[in-house]
Amino acid sequence: MSEEIERLLQEGFHSDEIVVLHHRRPGVRKLKSQLRGLDVTVSTFHALKGLEFEVVFLSQMQETFSNGKEATEEQLSEERRLIYMAMTRAREHLYLNYEGHWPQPLERVPDYVDQVLV
Numbered sequence: 001m002s003e004e005i006e007r008l009l010q011e012g013f014h015s016d017e018i019v020v021l022h023h024r025r026p027g028v029r030k031l032k033s034q035l036r037g038l039d040v041t042v043s044t045f046h047a048l049k050g051l052e053f054e055v056v057f058l059s060q061m062q063e064t065f066s067n068g069k070e071a072t073e074e075q076l077s078e079e080r081r082l083i084y085m086a087m088t089r090a091r092e093h094l095y096l097n098y099e100g101h102w103p104q105p106l107e108r109v110p111d112y113v114d115q116v117l118v
Contacts, residue, residue, distance in 0.1 A: 001057060001097055005038050008055055008093075015039040017054035021086050023064050031059055045086040056090035058083070061098040065105050076105055 005018060019041040022028045032042045041053075065071060065079050083106070087094055096109070 001059065001095070002035055002038060004095065005035070005040060005057075009038070013055060016041070018057075019043065019048065019053040019055070019089065020057040020059055021045050021048065021089070022059045023082075027060055027063060045082050048089055049085060052089055052091050054091050055093045055095070056086070057095040057097060058086055059097045061096055061103055061106065062100050065103050080105065 020031055021043055022031055023045055025044060028042055028044055035042060064083060
């Protein structure tokens with residue numbers, strides 16, 4: 001992710017136009033440490049409701065949906081709404097990052113993206 005952020009900065013995006021979002025606070029702390037020096041905003045999905053950025057990274061999507069625990073349909077629905085809200089923060093570029101496995105409740109999302117970066 002840091003390499004892609006550096007590339008975007010070199011392309012002319014300003015650091016205040018890029019945000020990295022994580023579902024949970026502990027993940028935000030880890031990301032802030034990893035992305036130190038890039039001067040981009042790192043926050044939780046919840047914290048930036050109503051704000052938009054040119055570039056949005058949703059990090060570690062495998063940690064959404066109760067970390068793989070059994071969830072009720074109501075909990076799944078709430079998670080989907082939260083992720084949708086986070087996705088709509090992006091004006092120009094949206095990156096979905098995951099490690100290991102893609103969340104099953106979002107299995108159809110890759111069918112609708114322009115490009116998958118490995």
